[in-house]
Amino acid sequence: MTFYSEKSKEKNILEALNAYYPSIKIALNFSNVWELLVATILSAQCTDERVNIITKDLFVKYTTIPEYANAPLEEITYSIRSAGLFRSKAGYIKKSAQKILKNYSGHVPKTMSELLSLPGVARKTANVVLYNGYGKxxxxxxxxxxxxISNLLGLTESENPQKVEKDLLSLYPREEWGNLNHRLVQYGRDICIARRPKCEICVLKKECAHYQKTLQK
Ligand code: SF4
Structure with a gap:
């Protein structure tokens, strides 16, 4: 299936991002898929830097899924207290561990629908775990x-995350989804920064609908 023509805007954007970031990986630290899931749950409304500080001690204190499942909730809550929404996240982590033990033989599930059955896991978290944990x-x-960035570039006109995802998935072939995802996130941190985008040095400005419409005038 062909998604874009040789000179299409979508292709140019992906190629420019690939050239800008020849290799890239998720900023969260983890050593197994369960730790990836925990770090991703913690990352909602929290910077990756903060999550990595929290998990440096957390992943030493608890090393197995049963340890999270059996730990007193207050203890987990205290361990992650510097994260935003830490009370809810502590509950999600403990209950997810319990559900994984009960329903999935102690293994983090590998499908979208199963991951979505875990407490506190929405599609965004599941996508991160499937790609970075299982290469899916x-x-x-x-x-x-x-x-x-998708809105600024003109790849979507929606503010609704589900619709933005749908639009991006329709523009790019499946094998590029994870690559594109990582690069857009990093580009938003480095160059297309909210409130002060560095348009003058942006490698995407030729393809950027916002830049072409407004900033070039
Ligand atoms: S040109 Fe500016 S607004 Fe457009 S993608 Fe680049 S940094 Fe963002």
Whole structure:
């Protein structure tokens, strides 16, 4: 299936991002898929830097899924207290561990529908876990960066994360979803920064609908 023509805007954007970031990986630290899931749950409304500080101690204190499942909730809550929404997240982590033990033989599930059955796991978290934990391109995790840049570039006109994801999935072949996802997030941190985008040095400005419409005048 052909998604874009040789000179299409979508292709140019992806090629420019690939050239800008020849290799890239998720900024969260983890050593197994369960830790990836925990770090991703923690990352909602929290910077990756903060999550990595929290998990540095957390992943030493608890090393197995049963340890999370059996730990007193107050203890987990205290361990992650510097994260936003830490009370809810502590509950999600403990209950997810319990459900994985009960329903999935102690293994983090590998399908979107199973992951979505875990407490606190929405499509964005599931996409991150499937791609970074299992190498599966099931979708694109639409965070604030992906949503903002996709709109500025003109790849979508929606503010709704589900619709943004749908638009991006229709524009790019499946094998590129994870690559594109990582690069858009990093580009939003480095160059297309909310409130102060560095348009003058942006490698996407030729393809950027916002730049072409307004900033070039
Ligand atoms: S030209 Fe400016 S607004 Fe457009 S993608 Fe680049 S940094 Fe963002």
């Amino acid at each position: 391109n099931e979708g694109i995790a639409v965070d604030t960066h992906v949503k903002r």
